[in-house]
Amino acid sequence: MSITDKIQTVTDAYTYLGVDRSEMTFPEPKNDIQRAANAFVDATILTAALNERREPDFDDLNESKCIIGWDMRSEASGGPGFSYDVSTTFVRSVSPVAACLVFFKLEVAIYAASKFTEVYKTFMTFQASIALHTIG
Numbered sequence: 001m002s003i004t005d006k007i008q009t010v011t012d013a014y015t016y017l018g019v020d021r022s023e024m025t026f027p028e029p030k031n032d033i034q035r036a037a038n039a040f041v042d043a044t045i046l047t048a049a050l051n052e053r054r055e056p057d058f059d060d061l062n063e064s065k066c067i068i069g070w071d072m073r074s075e076a077s078g079g080p081g082f083s084y085d086v087s088t089t090f091v092r093s094v095s096p097v098a099a100c101l102v103f104f105k106l107e108v109a110i111y112a113a114s115k116f117t118e119v120y121k122t123f124m125t126f127q128a129s130i131a132l133h134t135i136g
Contacts (some may be wrong), residue, residue: 003052004111010042010119013049021045038124044100049113056102057110065102066109071123 007013014021024045027039056065103109113120 001053003050004108007049008115009047010046013042013046017045017053019045031136036123037120042119043097043116043123045110046116047101047103050108051104056099056104056106058099064104064106066104066106067102068109068113068120070120 007016011021021042022042025083026034029035036096057063060067
C-alpha cells in the first residue's frame with residue numbers, strides 16, 4: 001500500500017506518526033492566528049507522514065526535494081483562486097519554504113497540494129492585521 005493510500009486525511013497523518021493532535025494544536029482556536037497555527041502544524045504533520053518520517057538533507061545536493069508554490073490571487077489560474085504549482089527547481093540546497101514542508105517525491109507533493117489545499121490555504125492566506133483585531 002502506498003503512502004498516499006495510507007494518508008487520506010489529516011487524522012491519518014497523526015495516526016501514522018503516533019502523534020496526538022490535541023497535544024500539538026489549540027484545541028478550540030479562538031481567532032485566525034490560532035487557526036493558522038493549527039493548520040501549519042497539520043501541514044507539518046502531513047509532510048512528515050507523506051515523507052514516511054524522512055527529513056530533507058540540504059547538504060546532499062543529489063537528493064531531490066519538491067516544494068509546493070501557491071498562487072494566492074483571488075482568481076489564480078482562471079479559477080476560484082489559491083492554486084498550486086509543484087517544483088523541484090533550486091531546492092537542492094536552498095528552500096524558499098520551511099524545511100518541514102519539503103517533499104521528496106513530486107507525485108506526493110502534488111497529492112498533498114491537491115488533497116489538502118484547505119490546510120495550506122488556512123495558514124497561508126489569513127490577514128494578520130484583521131486577525132489581530134479579533135484577539136483582544
